[in-house]
Amino acid sequence: MSAATAMPGNATPTAKPALARKQRIGILISLILLAGIWLMPTPAGLPVAGQRALAVTVFTVVWWSCGVMAPAYTTLLLCLGYIVLQLAPPTTVFALWTSPLMWLMVGAFLIAAAVTNSGLATRVAYYFMTRYARSYTSLVTLVYVLGVVLSVLIPHPFPRTLLLMALVTAVIDRA
Numbered sequence: 001m002s003a004a005t006a007m008p009g010n011a012t013p014t015a016k017p018a019l020a021r022k023q024r025i026g027i028l029i030s031l032i033l034l035a036g037i038w039l040m041p042t043p044a045g046l047p048v049a050g051q052r053a054l055a056v057t058v059f060t061v062v063w064w065s066c067g068v069m070a071p072a073y074t075t076l077l078l079c080l081g082y083i084v085l086q087l088a089p090p091t092t093v094f095a096l097w098t099s100p101l102m103w104l105m106v107g108a109f110l111i112a113a114a115v116t117n118s119g120l121a122t123r124v125a126y127y128f129m130t131r132y133a134r135s136y137t138s139l140v141t142l143v144y145v146l147g148v149v150l151s152v153l154i155p156h157p158f159p160r161t162l163l164l165m166a167l168v169t170a171v172i173d174r175a
Contacts, residue, residue, distance in 0.1 A: 026066025034059040049087050056081040101156075108159025116166040125170035133171070143168060 037055035042048055060078040064071055082088045096102050115121045128146070133139040147164055154160040 022066055023068045026062055026068045029066070030059045030062035030068070033062060052085060053082065053087045056085065056087065104156055105158050108154075108156075108162050111159070112162035112166045115163065116169065121166040121170040122173070125167050128167075129171060139171065 034055050037058060038052060040051075042051050056078065060074055060081070063069065063074045063077070068074065069077075079093050082093050083090050128142055129139070132142050143164065146167065147160065150160045150163060151157075154163065
């Protein structure tokens with residue numbers, strides 16, 4: 001057995017250093033930008049807290065784009081940076097999570113995922129396709145009609161769109 005067949009992930013060891021290099025470059029760039037924005041003279045009309053919030057935000061955006069750590073952890077680091085550096089109070093930083101709209105969107109995402117994973121979207125899509133969708137035009141019309149019907153049941157557009165996309169994805173997969 002050759003060395004190439006002994007290690008099935010032969011390309012993996014060469015791919016990991018490139019990712020690690022990208023992460024190291026991201027850390028270096030983010031630190032340089034953080035220090036540069038933090039220490040530069042404050043532009044007229046911008047409060048010092050705004051400049052520092054910009055520095056922390058740019059730092060986080062570089063981490064997101066370079067994949068330094070998982071996006072959820074990077075976001076948590078951003079929120080903690082705002083709080084620890086006293087750029088915003090915790091009530092402001094986490095205000096989105098205390099609003100009913102956020103929980104409506106989270107619930108809609110979970111329902112759409114459940115509809116997709118349970119196969120309900122596939123069954124509903126198949127039902128409507130066999131009954132009403134005979135051509136591309138009728139399929140597009142069907143999606144619009146379903147959107148109008150769902151708008152009566154689900155008033156907010158984001159959850160309605162997630163549910164519609166679960167159905168449309170099932171239609172596309174079946175087609």
